[in-house]
Amino acid sequence: MIKLENVGKRYGKSWVLENITFHTEEGNVIGIIGKNGSGKTTLLKIISGILKPTVGNVYLKSKLISYIPEKPILIPELSLKENLNYFAKMRNVESKRIEDEIKFFRLEKHVLKKPSELSKGLRQRLSMAISLLIDPDIILLDEPTSGLDAESKKIISNRIKKLKLNKKTVLYITHEDEEVESICDKVLILEEGEIKFFGTVEDFWRKYERFVYVTFSQTKEIKLLKLEELKNVKEDLLHVRSVGIREFLSGGMVYER
Numbered sequence: 001m002i003k004l005e006n007v008g009k010r011y012g013k014s015w016v017l018e019n020i021t022f023h024t025e026e027g028n029v030i031g032i033i034g035k036n037g038s039g040k041t042t043l044l045k046i047i048s049g050i051l052k053p054t055v056g057n058v059y060l061k062s063k064l065i066s067y068i069p070e071k072p073i074l075i076p077e078l079s080l081k082e083n084l085n086y087f088a089k090m091r092n093v094e095s096k097r098i099e100d101e102i103k104f105f106r107l108e109k110h111v112l113k114k115p116s117e118l119s120k121g122l123r124q125r126l127s128m129a130i131s132l133l134i135d136p137d138i139i140l141l142d143e144p145t146s147g148l149d150a151e152s153k154k155i156i157s158n159r160i161k162k163l164k165l166n167k168k169t170v171l172y173i174t175h176e177d178e179e180v181e182s183i184c185d186k187v188l189i190l191e192e193g194e195i196k197f198f199g200t201v202e203d204f205w206r207k208y209e210r211f212v213y214v215t216f217s218q219t220k221e222i223k224l225l226k227l228e229e230l231k232n233v234k235e236d237l238l239h240v241r242s243v244g245i246r247e248f249l250s251g252g253m254v255y256e257r
């Protein structure tokens with residue numbers, strides 16, 4: 001469980017987070033969405049304890065917490081396996097856990113490679129594997145899939161789903177609408193350091209107008225329509241695609257019901 005009460009953070013004179021109040025339960029995956037500079041990373045760092053809030057309180061049920069930064073922190077001189085062994089030894093982790101994570105993240109073929117010989121996706125998978133060695137109860141992920149290959153994205157998404165099944169609490173910053181809709185129980189939307197929305201994806205769409213992109217069969221023309229306008233379309237449609245939450249927010253299509 002994570003509970004934040006009126007959390008605020010100020011750098012110099014400017015507040016980058018204000019009045020942050022929300023709580024989550026075990027087994028919940030929360031997607032954190034917001035434009036650049038809206039305070040997403042600062043929020044995760046406050047929950048992880050790396051940063052202290054200027055005001056407000058953070059309550060965590062468990063102290064077993066892993067923060068996985070956007071840029072992996074690995075030891076360049078050590079191989080993939082040696083990196084895992086090194087961190088496992090520091091934290092008294094049994095070797096079975098190392099083997100499990102190597103399997104989960106499909107790292108078997110790469111154990112002898114140094115970080116510089118690994119692709120971005122493999123480095124991110126290794127970083128996540130290291131962070132999960134301690135079997136944390138709370139996992140904070142800063143854009144874990146950003147700019148990765150499709151296979152790495154899938155493996156990381158599956159690992160997040162497994163964490164959820166194991167009743168872990170996961171907060172993660174994502175730029176992928178598909179991940180939000182397929183993995184997240186709730187979304188927390190930050191705008192200029194304040195919570196604009198916190199709730200389920202369904203509740204988000206109940207509050208805001210849902211849009212779809214339709215492609216007409218004959219003309220191949222693509223049009224953006226409100227979902228309820230779809231039933232009035234008489235022409236044959238080739239394709240219909242829902243607009244995701246991020247796309248909706250960045251497209252300026254904010255029509256509150």
Ligand SMILES: Nc1ncnc2c1ncn2[C@@H]1O[C@H](COP(=O)(O)OP(=O)(O)OP(=O)(O)O)[C@@H](O)[C@H]1O
Nearest residue numbers: 011012016034035036037038039040041042043190
């Ligand atoms: N150490 C710092 N000192 C001063 N200002 C900072 C510091 N760290 C972050 N900021 C500012 O705080 C604001 C929020 O930053 P933060 O990194 O939390 O946003 P973000 O939503 O994660 O952005 P991005 O998507 O670009 O990573 C930004 O305006 C940033 O410039």
